[in-house]
Amino acid sequence: MKFQKEKNNKSNIEEGIVKVILFIMALSSVISLGLITFFVFNEGLPFMINYGITDFIFGTTWNPTDQVYGIFPMIVGSVIVTVLAMLIGAPIGIAVAVYLVEIAPRRVAKIVKPAIQLLEGIPSVVIGLFGMVVIIDLLRRISRGPLSEYLPAGYQTGYSVLAGVLILAIMILPTIISISADSIRAVPQEYKEGSYAMGATKWQTIFRVVVPAAKSGILAAVILGVGRAIGETMAIIMVVGNSVQIPIPGWETLFAPVRTLTGNIALEMGYAGPEHRQALFATGIILFIFIIIINSLTLLLRRRRT
Amino acid sequence: MTNQKESNAIIEIEDLDFYYNQTKALKNVSLDINKNEVFAFIGPSGCGKTTLLRVLNRMNDLIPKTRVVGKVQIEGHDIYDPNVDVVQLRKSVGTVFQKPNPFPISIFDNVAYGPKAHGIKNKKELMEIVEESLRQAALWDEVKDRLNDSATGLSGGQQQRLCIARVMAVKPEIILMDEPTSALDPIATLKVEELINELKQNYTVVIVTHNMEQAARVSDKTALFLNGSIIETNETNQLFTNPKEQETEDYITGKFG
Ligand SMILES: Nc1ncnc2c1ncn2[C@@H]1O[C@H](COP(=O)(O)OP(=O)(O)OP(=O)(O)O)[C@@H](O)[C@H]1O
Ligand SMILES: [Mg+2]
Numbered sequence A: 001m002k003f004q005k006e007k008n009n010k011s012n013i014e015e016g017i018v019k020v021i022l023f024i025m026a027l028s029s030v031i032s033l034g035l036i037t038f039f040v041f042n043e044g045l046p047f048m049i050n051y052g053i054t055d056f057i058f059g060t061t062w063n064p065t066d067q068v069y070g071i072f073p074m075i076v077g078s079v080i081v082t083v084l085a086m087l088i089g090a091p092i093g094i095a096v097a098v099y100l101v102e103i104a105p106r107r108v109a110k111i112v113k114p115a116i117q118l119l120e121g122i123p124s125v126v127i128g129l130f131g132m133v134v135i136i137d138l139l140r141r142i143s144r145g146p147l148s149e150y151l152p153a154g155y156q157t158g159y160s161v162l163a164g165v166l167i168l169a170i171m172i173l174p175t176i177i178s179i180s181a182d183s184i185r186a187v188p189q190e191y192k193e194g195s196y197a198m199g200a201t202k203w204q205t206i207f208r209v210v211v212p213a214a215k216s217g218i219l220a221a222v223i224l225g226v227g228r229a230i231g232e233t234m235a236i237i238m239v240v241g242n243s244v245q246i247p248i249p250g251w252e253t254l255f256a257p258v259r260t261l262t263g264n265i266a267l268e269m270g271y272a273g274p275e276h277r278q279a280l281f282a283t284g285i286i287l288f289i290f291i292i293i294i295n296s297l298t299l300l301l302r303r304r305r306t
Numbered sequence B: 001m002t003n004q005k006e007s008n009a010i011i012e013i014e015d016l017d018f019y020y021n022q023t024k025a026l027k028n029v030s031l032d033i034n035k036n037e038v039f040a041f042i043g044p045s046g047c048g049k050t051t052l053l054r055v056l057n058r059m060n061d062l063i064p065k066t067r068v069v070g071k072v073q074i075e076g077h078d079i080y081d082p083n084v085d086v087v088q089l090r091k092s093v094g095t096v097f098q099k100p101n102p103f104p105i106s107i108f109d110n111v112a113y114g115p116k117a118h119g120i121k122n123k124k125e126l127m128e129i130v131e132e133s134l135r136q137a138a139l140w141d142e143v144k145d146r147l148n149d150s151a152t153g154l155s156g157g158q159q160q161r162l163c164i165a166r167v168m169a170v171k172p173e174i175i176l177m178d179e180p181t182s183a184l185d186p187i188a189t190l191k192v193e194e195l196i197n198e199l200k201q202n203y204t205v206v207i208v209t210h211n212m213e214q215a216a217r218v219s220d221k222t223a224l225f226l227n228g229s230i231i232e233t234n235e236t237n238q239l240f241t242n243p244k245e246q247e248t249e250d251y252i253t254g255k256f257g
Helices: A008-051 A053-057 A073-105 A106-121 A124-144 A162-184 A190-197 A203-213 A213-229 A234-239 A251-255 A262-273 A274-305 B003-008 B049-056 B086-092 B107-117 B123-136 B156-168 B185-198 B212-218 B236-241 B245-250
Strands: B009-022 B024-033 B037-041 B068-073 B094-095 B174-178 B204-208 B221-226 B229-235
Touching: A008 A053, A053 A073, A053 A274, A073 A106, A073 A162, A073 A203, A073 A213, A073 A262, A073 A274, A106 A162, A124 A162, A124 A234, A162 A213, A162 A234, A162 A251, A190 A203, A190 B094, A190 B107, A190 B156, A203 A213, A203 B107, A213 A262, A213 A274, A234 A262, A251 B156, A262 A274, B009 B049, B009 B204, B024 B049, B024 B204, B024 B221, B024 B229, B037 B049, B037 B185, B037 B212, B049 B068, B049 B094, B049 B174, B086 B094, B094 B156, B107 B123, B107 B156, B123 B156, B123 B185, B156 B174, B156 B185, B185 B204, B185 B212, B212 B236, B221 B236, B221 B245, B229 B236, B229 B245, B236 B245
Parallel strands: B037 B204, B037 B221, B094 B174, B174 B204
Antiparallel strands: B009 B024, B009 B068, B221 B229
């Protein structure tokens, strides 16, 4: 028969082998995820339950020497820094994406695009260095100068929420720009033509058709940015001061030194005793849950788009 | 051409050449289209019908490296004059595209888009325009209870009528339609054709079609294009029953195209 499958065809066997190898590779990523999750939860969960989940999450004192493990200040630190960084980074990132795709002359886009990619590739420790040298210094001058009367002494070092926010805003820019730019670029030409054909101007077309049509992609970009921001560790440790305290509410918060969840783990894992270690794993669980929530939001949005 | 006809022309095209980069897509096109007339462009694929349509409201400006040589006048104004405001031009020369392209926003917002873009903010006024336009496009009864639903949920035929309503909301003088029914089923096609017949009262319609029966049904005059040139222009029934050129006869009898 003409179209019959050949049984022991060489290319069929090769195909089969390649398939198996690819499957194992795909599986390995799932397995690593499973292993990591298992270890984090295995180490952290029993401790969390023993200690009391609410005491752990809402406790405001973190003092491993006295076996007191409340991570609320770190949760507050992570959330404040991330939210403020998004408030700065997201609008700028979206604006840059719109500019690059719809407005910038090709020559400008040709320079800016690689620059953004490069920014994405800079190791976070290097960005942290930049923050320590430039941003901290600037903030220290401001808080010790004109603002010194209004700020407690501990808030005048420059190591602060604001420093972390600025650094994170810079670090999430490439993510937000590249993903929103992709979704803006994917807006069908027909939409734009439809708009122009009715006598809409370029700006009207951009803000009333292009951006709304790219909305879900832009939202996904922002959410991924949140994920990136909340998980950032090195650069953050270098600029936020890392002291375990809940900042004074109000504008002073900006100058408060804080510690993030990621910072908490990275700073103390090196010397932690057994119980302390478990408490850090439990911190990891909280971080994990944040990330899971954020990623499911992205998935949800992706699904709604199709 | 009699003088009387010339004075009635709302669109006058004279010795028009059009280039995409180095490629000449329109050659020496001259054509007059009268007010309140339905004018059909027919011809084989790639002969330049869409190109000419897009010349008429300068949509080709959006394609880089295109060039227009010759003169195109609408209501006596040279539309390629450097002082022409393209936004105003497109306001009075609306387009319905081959593929229905409603925006991915609500039905209401689609129709209100043009008026809003031109500065109408009053909610009540917008509502009136939307209703009137949707009625004109014979879509009102089908969508009046779901104006806030997304336009992308409409059927293809409804989407195309929505696009027609959207154009009418801007109150243009001229409506350009590029194969407006090519994506529609026969019933939806019929509705759009009926609509075109009504539009004639108030608008000038230029329609591109591959369907010669459609040209015969809806248009007053027809121009046949071949390879970027106009072969013959005439009253539609004359062109189909009594073609002057051999090429026209070959085309309408299906010898090529
Ligand atoms: N954006 C473009 N860039 C370069 N060439 C183009 C472009 N659009 C059209 N052309 C060329 O111009 C010529 C005329 O194209 P046009 O789209 O006007 O044809 P048409 O008569 O509308 O055909 P169809 O009936 O298939 O829609 C074709 O040879 C086409 O390849
Ligand atoms: Mg065409």
